[in-house]
Amino acid sequence: MPTFANPVLAGSHPDPSICRAGEDFYLVTSSFAYYPGLPVFHSRDLVNWRPLGHVVHRPSQLSLNGLGISDGLWAATIRHHEGTFYVVVTLASGRRGSTTLLFTAHDPAGPWSEPTVLDAEGIDPSLFFDDDGRCWFTACRDAAEPEVTGPGELWMRELDLETLALTGPTHALWYGAMRGAWVEAPHLYKRDGVYHLIAAEGGTEHHHAVTAARSDTVTGPYATDPRSPLLTHRHRGAAEPIHNVGHVDLVDTPAGETWAVALGVRPVDGTHTLGREVFLVPVEWTARGPVFAPDTGRVRPAERLPAGLTPPARVTHPTAPVRDDFSGAALGPEWNSLRGPVDHLVSPRPGEQGLTVRLSPEPLTSTGTPAFVGRRQQHLRMRARTRIRFTAATPAHEAGLAVVQDHHHATLALTTDASGTPHVVLTARQTDSETRLAAIPVTNDDVVLTVDSDESGYTFHVEDGTGTTTLGSIDRPFFSTELAGGFVGVYVGLYGIGDAEAGEAHVHWFEYGPAC
Known part of the structure; x- marks a missing residue:
């Protein structure tokens, strides 16, 4: 069976988010204080990614001056709806979310709009377009009663697509599957009438894990998927080549398969220098919800190719000087x-x-x-x-x-x-x-x-x-x-x-x- 090599984006490309428009896939990753910000990539096969440009590509859009290298633009989400691409992202300062920004473009290669500031607290914002055309904004923030619920809360408001403003009541969705762990990286998907909320817990290092909850209504309440965590390498030993797996986003292919992009690192003797990279993982939907890497339960360095997609003879990162x-x-x-x-x-x-x-x-x-x-x-x-x-x-x-x-x-x-x-x-x-x-x-x-x-x-x-x-x-x-x-x-x-x-x-x- 033909395979590809993980990661599909090597080097520092954390917090991947993906969407599809027709036959084309688009991906963004965090960029922190590096400029231009929020690199955008294009692919036809999910394996080879071509850089298109950046969401933040002119000084008028925002200022990163005064921020530490690991502050700046955190964990964006990219989505496509009726001819418009949306990217929502947190601008962080002092290792905390300070401002939530929304950018739009008709061409993902740019130019992207000036940002719209959303009335939202926290980090890791995401968008979900429901079947009725309504758009829902989700993010994570500190919980109001951490001693009762746990430290983090996933929450939701509706996004008015005409005014690009959050509107209506705030809905508290879920506090995570692991009490004592901060829940983050929410993405919402709908399958067979059921809403699936996928998140990350355990921090961004060795205990990083993918968890999930589900609901019959978009605003909840959400019940924890008892299989959580659905994907993690925290239980694997030092010989495992890929660690810190988490922060996934899902996409369906034209052939009807579902794949996840996830971050992970490749440590050597317990330390890593290349940063968090983008790995591609197959997903299978069952009556219980998504099953990640159904054959093995882990992110593999070599994985089967997506069905119906033939990678060209090129790669994103160089294999020769x-x-x-x-x-x-x-x-x-x-x-x-x-x-x-x-x-x-x-x-x-x-x-x-x-x-x-x-x-x-x-x-x-x-x-x-x-x-x-x-x-x-x-x-x-x-x-x-x-x-x-x-x-x-x-x-x-x-x-x-x-x-x-x-x-x-x-x-x-x-x-x-x-x-x-x-x-x-x-x-x-x-x-x-x-x-x-x-x-x-x-x-x-x-x-x-x-x-x-x-x-x-x-x-x-x-x-x-x-x-x-x-x-x-x-x-x-x-x-x-x-x-x-x-x-x-x-x-x-x-x-x-x-x-x-x-x-x-x-x-x-x-x-x-x-x-x-």
Whole structure:
């Protein structure tokens, strides 16, 4: 039987949500403080996903300035109804939901509308379009009586599609299947006249689980599905290749099958660096409700192909090194900055190949918008390389390669010493400290910088025309979610730090790919 390889979206793509319009599938994931925000993907087969663009793609839509990397845009839901695409999302600050935003578009590739602010508290908003055309908004929030019901509450109000405002009474739907666990990630589905409320409990780490409730009426009351949890890997041992499974969304195929997209991580020795990725899981409907992964009860690294859908001979993430010479008018959709556009700092060179990185005093540890562009690490064994030319005026000016994971990052940078001799410096940084691990002189200010990663760590090299020198290695757990914290995975990219008038770096090319 033909199979595909999970995950279907590798690297940091948390909290997937999916919808279908005709023969086409569309998916969004969380983006937190990375910009542009809320990447949108398209597929015809559920396996191969092509980036279309982003929901948040212009500064007028919202500001992410001042937010931590793991704040920002959390857990969006995408839905399609009568020719309009809807995305509803939480803007989080201080690790709590602050504002609920609704975006619309007639083309999921964009442009997307300015946001409508909804009168809604909590996080993980979702939309459900019933058979009568009414639209229902659901989300999760702190329960009013946590000592009685448990800490979390799923709730509902109707969304007026003309005014895009919530209207009518608020309905408390469900408090979860696991008392003492916060219930979140609600999505509502209707099957054979029964409303099925699918949620997540147990947190987003090892105890993450999919739970469910059902009702004969959309506004409830909802009764817990006694089979809960319906999908989890929390009971599996360390040898299980996929952990933290949860936060699912369901979609029906034209052939009549149901599949779920779920998040999961692939840890090594108890820590993971790639972040939460998108996995595809078959679902079977029974009289009792949905059965996830009916053959095995688990998310598998290799799964059968969806019936009636033939994947093309292409993949979303690279299987061989890909070199970007930045010859286009703009950066590709795989590139992100932090909290806002950086066109004034990082831009392709008009009429020629390469990228200009103008120095900025904003450090990578700040909550502003530094001179940085990065792409997700999508392979545990990875090599990223860049050729860069930069003449530093002082040791405070630097430009080069950055490996970023929330509060932890490392830089391999061209700079200078006090005498004006070009140097390449390897530095590991945390929020409140930094450590210079190595510094070597180079023969010129045009070098190739490389980082390799594998199960043990990240190793950094420099080529300056006379040979290749390895500056040092950083243990892989330094870049893991377990040590760095937050909700994201590793990004690798380019940056520059220094006085704004101190000049600019020229990046000839950037190469990323899996390593053997």
